[in-house]
Amino acid sequence: MKSQDIGLLFKLVSLRHQEAALSGHQHIGKALLSLPDGWQDWELSVDDTQHDDEGLWRYEEERLKECYSVRALAAETGISKSQISLSLNRCIEVGLVRKDRKTGVPRANARALFDFIVHGLRYVFPARPGEITRGIASTFAAPVLKGQLYSAGELLLVWPDPRGNSKGQAVEPLFKTATYAVRRDKELYAMLALVDAIRLGHPRESKVAAEQLSQHLMTDERSQ
Structure with a gap:
């Protein structure tokens, strides 16, 4: 398995939630989709605005x-x-993706994905904070977790990116093109930030992030 596989799996989760919202199942993924205004921690471009809130409704059923x-x-x-x-x-x-019985599209196995994130990710794809740099806020500095269990004076953790608005310790994102992908999908940004909090945080921090991710993914699993 490669780290980019995890990024793809979360993209499939996000697409499933967008599809559900289009069908009127607004409860699915509601918590993470409702990020505050100004959630983008980077300099915006025309391309980014095309994939902001309106992006949720880009997918027609056909x-x-x-x-x-x-x-x-x-x-x-x-x-x-x-x-x-x-x-x-x-x-x-390995059972992390299943084909939808009705449509044939790939679906992430949410329960298996969550188990791997919580119990195996930090050992298979470890990360370590590096030098101070400019980038996109991750872990507890990201909008999805901002203000939760973050110690005063502790340095932010960021994914290095020249368009990022935050300054902190560099953390290599889970896959090479993650900063490109999150600019096109705010739910993906939220989920990848939670993942980094799980693999980089102290036990209590990891638990908070894992609880949020579990609630998000298991809601999707029960809906299928």
């Missing part, structure tokens, strides 16, 4: 399969088409 195509997933995540295809195959083989 375009469902197109949104889950290798080409579309590559465009949304910045991962190459060949790598998307390989990632999907790896995840299907």
Whole structure:
């Protein structure tokens, strides 16, 4: 398994939530989708605004399969088409992705994904804070967790990015194109920030992040 596989799995979760919202199931993913105004921790561009709140409604039902195509997933995540295809195959083989019985589109196995994030991620894909740099706020500095259990005077943790608005200790994002992908999907930003809090935080911090991620992912699992 590669770290980009995890990014792709969370993108599938986000797409599932957008699809559900379009169908009127607003309760799915509501907590993380309701981020505060100004949640973007980077200099905005025209391309970013096209994928802000309006992005939730871009997916018409007849375009469902197109949104889950290798080409579309590559465009949304910045991962190459060949790598998307390989990632999907790896995840299907180990049970982290299942094909939807009705539509045939790939669905993330939310429960298995959560178990791996909580019990294995920090050992398989460890991270360590580095030098001070400019970037996009992650962990408890990100909007989804801001103000929760964050110690005064403690340095922020950021994903290095020249367009980022925060300054703090550099943390390598889970996959190479993560900062590109989160600018196109605020729920993906929230979930990846929670993941970093789990793999980098102290036990109490990791527990808070894990509880939020569990509530989010298990709501999706029960809805299927």
